[in-house]
Amino acid sequence: EVQLLESGGGVVQPGGSLRLSCGASGFTFSNYAMSWVRQTPGKGLEWVSDIRGSGVSTYHADSVEGRFTISRDDSKNTLYLQMNSLRAEDTAVYYCAKFTGYSSRGGGFDYWGQGTLVTVSS
C-alpha cells in the first residue's frame, strides 16, 4: 500500500525557514517524480515544486523560486522542501504527492499525503 507522510509543519515568523519532509513507502521511490502542492485554507490548489525520478531535474513555481528548494533522498525514501524567507502568503497546507511516472510530463498525482500546515505569522 502506498503511503506518504508529511512532517515538519508549524508556526514560523516572516523571514524564517522551515523544512518539510515526506516519508514514502509501498513503492520504488526512486522511480517516480514527486511534488509539493499547497492549499490555502478554504481556497484552491497551487503547485509548488516537483522533482523527477532520481532527482535529475527540479522545478519550482515562480511564487517560490529562489526561496524554496525541493530535494529527495532515495536511500531514505524521503522527499524534502526547504523553505526560506517565508512570507505570510506561504501559509497553507502542504501536500506531498506522487506522480504516475518517472517524469511529471503526463500522468497525474496518483497518491497524496494527508498534508502538513505551515503558518507564517508574527
Add this chain to the structure above:
Amino acid sequence: QSALTQPASVSGSPGQSITISCTGTSSDVAAYNYVSWYQQHPGKAPKLMIYDVSNRPSGVSNRFSGSKSGNTASLTISGLQAEDEADYYCSSYTYRSTQVFGTGTKVTVL
C-alpha cells in the same frame, strides 16, 4: 503562470450529467494532452480522477470522463450521485515543464 479557469460552481440533480470546463492557453492545455482532474472532499486530500485528458485510473467510476478541445478541457460526471458532491480541480503540464492547477469548481448535488 496563471491558474487555469474553471467555473466556481456547477450543480445538478441526482442522475443528471454535468460538465466542468477548464480553460487554459496555448502554453498549457492546448499544447499538451496532459490534463488531469482531481476530486477533493472537505478535509481530505485530492484524488486523481482523470489523467492525460481522458484516462481513468483503476478504481475510478466510469461515470467520470474527460475530453479536450483546443485550450479547454472538460470533465463530465454522468449519473450524478450524492457522493460526487465535492470540489474538482483540473491541472495541466506547461511549456516550462511545470504544472498549473485550475481555480476549482464546487459541485453541488441538488
